[in-house]
Amino acid sequence: MDKIEKQYHEIKNRFFKEIIGLLNETEANISDFLFEEAMQKSAPSSGYYKLLFPFGQLSVVHELEIFLTDQAINQCLENDQDIKSIRIKIQKALEAQIIDSMGQKARMKIFNYLAKIDNAAEGLKIASKICDNIWRYAGDKSTDLNYYTKRGLLITVYLQTQIFYQTDQSVNHEASRKFIKNALDNIINIAKVKNKFTLPRKEDVPFLRLFL
Numbered sequence: 001m002d003k004i005e006k007q008y009h010e011i012k013n014r015f016f017k018e019i020i021g022l023l024n025e026t027e028a029n030i031s032d033f034l035f036e037e038a039m040q041k042s043a044p045s046s047g048y049y050k051l052l053f054p055f056g057q058l059s060v061v062h063e064l065e066i067f068l069t070d071q072a073i074n075q076c077l078e079n080d081q082d083i084k085s086i087r088i089k090i091q092k093a094l095e096a097q098i099i100d101s102m103g104q105k106a107r108m109k110i111f112n113y114l115a116k117i118d119n120a121a122e123g124l125k126i127a128s129k130i131c132d133n134i135w136r137y138a139g140d141k142s143t144d145l146n147y148y149t150k151r152g153l154l155i156t157v158y159l160q161t162q163i164f165y166q167t168d169q170s171v172n173h174e175a176s177r178k179f180i181k182n183a184l185d186n187i188i189n190i191a192k193v194k195n196k197f198t199l200p201r202k203e204d205v206p207f208l209r210l211f212l
Helices: 003-025 032-040 048-052 057-079 086-100 104-114 117-138 145-165 171-198
Strands: none
Touching (some): 003 032, 003 048, 003 057, 032 057, 057 086, 086 117, 104 117, 104 145, 145 171
16 A cells, blocks of 8 residues: 555545544534535545545445444454354444444434435445445355345344434443344244245255354
């Protein structure tokens, strides 16, 4: 990485952290004004924001979420050496992404922004990318129909958890962490029941084994 590229990444990282801070500490929502304010704190020129992100607000939110996913996965990689269960790896990655990556207030604002009709398609694309990255971190190498099945199931858990998390007032958001665990357990249970009645051989549902 050369000097200019390194500076570019440093500015973007500072910019993302300033956005999270402003979303948590003020009443501001996603807007160009918010991004300009964040960039003023991150770089010499306030106009730099639109140079870095010429495609607008959605591109900022998209890159911010992937930036947070990279951080979450790196955090998990530092702490999961003794974890063998892929399901638990996925659980911890979801906790890091949704709960630990930013404050509850900022997470709520970003989720509500992506839930708008005009932004929903991009929001689903972001969720798909995040869930794909989490599965890859957990060791998934599937290329058949199970690739789509596993990601589709995880997207459901990811979105449901974000909705639950918005009103979670429990200490250290333990209720949301339990919600993730239970949601993943439900996927396992549903798959086991389906396997019992329609797919008698365990090897017929390889995606189930990858949760265990």
